[in-house]
Amino acid sequence: MTERISDAEHAVMEVLWDEAPLSAQDVAERVAPDRGWSANTVKTLLGRLLAKNVVSHEEDGRRYLYRPAVARDDYVEGESRRLMDRLFGGRLTPLVAHMAERDALTAQDIAEIEALLKELKA
Numbered sequence: 001m002t003e004r005i006s007d008a009e010h011a012v013m014e015v016l017w018d019e020a021p022l023s024a025q026d027v028a029e030r031v032a033p034d035r036g037w038s039a040n041t042v043k044t045l046l047g048r049l050l051a052k053n054v055v056s057h058e059e060d061g062r063r064y065l066y067r068p069a070v071a072r073d074d075y076v077e078g079e080s081r082r083l084m085d086r087l088f089g090g091r092l093t094p095l096v097a098h099m100a101e102r103d104a105l106t107a108q109d110i111a112e113i114e115a116l117l118k119e120l121k122a
Contacts (some may be wrong), residue, residue, distance in 0.1 A: 003052040005052065009045050009048060009052075011031055011032065012049060013055075013070075013072075013075070015027050016068045019070055020067035020068060021058065021066060022065065022066055023064065024039050024043045024061070024066070027046070028093055046066055047102075054070050055067065059105075
């Protein structure tokens with residue numbers, strides 16, 4: 001994926017990653033209720049995502065059904081890489097150090113990182 005998606009577009013993608021294919025109305029009903037989006041708002045966002053080739057659609061009678069064209073894992077990988085590249089010179093260690101210095105790592109986080117490192121070394 002070359003183009004980034006906005007926070008609003010990401011909310012639509014989360015719905016489609018959880019359940020697809022869906023119509024615009026279905027997506028509008030599943031997006032976080034506190035957003036209060038109409039089906040027209042969701043259609044606009046779906047149009048943007050189609051233009052970015054992040055979702056695809058198929059005709060189903062008089063409506064379109066939408067599905068992700070990018071897997072959630074691939075999206076997360078790309079966004080994670082962009083964050084590390086932009087803020088930490090592409091290195092993971094400074095990112096983890098930054099989080100640790102600001103007490104953003106819980107004991108559970110540290111245990112999970114230790115287990116991951118142990119697994120990677122094996």
